[in-house]
Amino acid sequence: MPDDSKTGVTVLGLGAMGTALAEAFLAGGHPTTVWNRSAGKAGGLAAKGAVVAGTPAEAIAANGVVVVCLFDARSVREVLETGAESLPGRVLVNLTNGTPGEARELAAWVAEHDVEFLDGGIMAVPPMIGSPAAFVLYSGSRTAFDTHKELFDSLGESLYYGTDPGLAALHDLALLSGMYGMFMGVIQAFALIGSEGSEARSFAPLLKRWITGMTGFIDGAAEQIDKRDYTIGVVSNLAMQAGAGDAFAKVGEEQAISAELLAPLRPLMLRRVADGHGHEDLTGIIELLKIKK
């Protein structure tokens, strides 16, 4: 039940994630007001004690802290413009996925409306919200983060990344890049195994064992990258890995499985070898990813 001694919060957006956020605030005893563009998504939350607002302006006016979790940067701006009259004096926390540039642009816009701003990246899927596995990255106003950390902790562990509002989005997209890279490999592995009729679930334990073992190399890769020295502790050099890489295209042809998910990696390896870095580690291809502006 909402507890009036606790910080009240407004949640704009009741998609899968916005609903999970509002549920976690209510479970933490925080008086919660919600708003969603389409009617009909707030019934369950109202039954748990949420106040349902009719407009963004009404929702924003209801509480000192306003959390926005919408589809994208454009929808966030549209909704906030609609409710702009209520913004002055509020703490706004944008938990919608976006880029660092979008976060900085929103920060500049809300600053004109006398708003303390935090941008965030949710590192969880909706059922994880409020569990110890969830963590949320924040950047922007340090004062807002420190003042309302107890409220934010209702969602999962709260991690602050600095006053530049773009930093949470940068860390969020970096972590998601790591995740999607892993899933590309996992899907390719299941496709190859499936090409001979094996069930994915029989192969899954072996795949988990291998990927878990490989995460042991992340710290070494980080040291090489920080020092820009890709010769440190090399155990499987790039020339060897690039040579073995031909097998990924060939096995695709043999087993009638497209190699397109992993295809971009090998040309980068070959370029780096051609540039004289075959004795170094795979991590050196990071040099080829840096685009001069």
Ligand code: FVH
């Ligand atoms: N769900 C997840 O696994 C991920 C986990 C990490 C963070 N993401 C990001 O969270 C944002 C919201 O995601 P979501 O899962 O809640 O998304 P949907 O269920 O699709 O809900 C979208 C809500 O946005 C509203 N909306 C869309 N366009 C507009 C608009 N122009 N004006 C106002 N509201 C808009 C939509 O409203 P309605 O369709 O119900 O009327 C939903 O409330 C997102 O950035 C993820 O990347 C989730």
